[in-house]
Amino acid sequence: MKPQKSVTLEHFAIFREVRQRDRESVSTAARTVADLYQELRRLHDLPLPIEALRVAINDEFAPWEYELQEGDRVAFIAPVAGG
C-alpha cells in the first residue's frame, strides 16, 4: 500500500462553493499536487480542468510537479478575475 499523507485544502471562490467549506483535511496517496487535484476532481466532480488552474502550497505558488509533504496547505487557484 502506498504511504498516505495528510494535507489541508484551503478553498476559495468557486472551490469554496462547490465544497461548501473554507478548508478540509484529506488523506491521500498522491505523490504530486497534480495527482492530488486529479484524484479530487474525480471524487468531487470539481468544475475546472487542471490546465485552467494554478496551485499554491503554504501560501506560495508552486509547480504542479511539487511533491506533497505531510501537513502541507494546498489551495487550487481558479482563473483570477480581480480588478
Add this chain to the structure above:
Amino acid sequence: MFLISKEPIPTSQLARRLEDPAAGARSIFEGRVRNRADGREVTSLTYEAYEALAVKEGNRILAEARDRFDVLHVACVHRVGHLQIGECAVWVGVAAAHREAAFGACRYIVEELKNRVPIWKKETYAQGDPVWVRAISSEPAPT
C-alpha cells in the same frame, strides 16, 4: 503598499499619500463596478481574495513597477466583499517625476493585477444565477 480592504476604499486619503514635491505627475486608476457585463444587467459584485498570497503577489507587482519605471511612489488597494454599482473595486496610484513613468507604471500594475493576483469576482445579475467570472468549464470532470 498593496492592501486588501473589506471596507470602502478611501480614495481621497490614498491620493494624498502620493503627494511629493518631486512628483510632477500623478496617475490614479480606479476600477469601479459597472452595471453591465457581456450584455447582461449586473446588480452587484462580490470579490473574494486568497489574502495571504494576494498580498505577496501584489507587492511583487509593485516592486516590478518600481524596477521598470522611474517612479517615486506606487500603491494599490483591492476591495473584497459585496459591492454595489459604482463602488471602487480597485485603486492604483503612482507618483513620478514625469508622466510617461506615471502612466506606464499605473497601467502595468493594473494589467498584472488582473492576470496574477488571486482575487475572484462573482457577478449577480438582474436575471439568472450569479457566476464566478472566468471560472466556467465547457467540459465535465473525468469519471
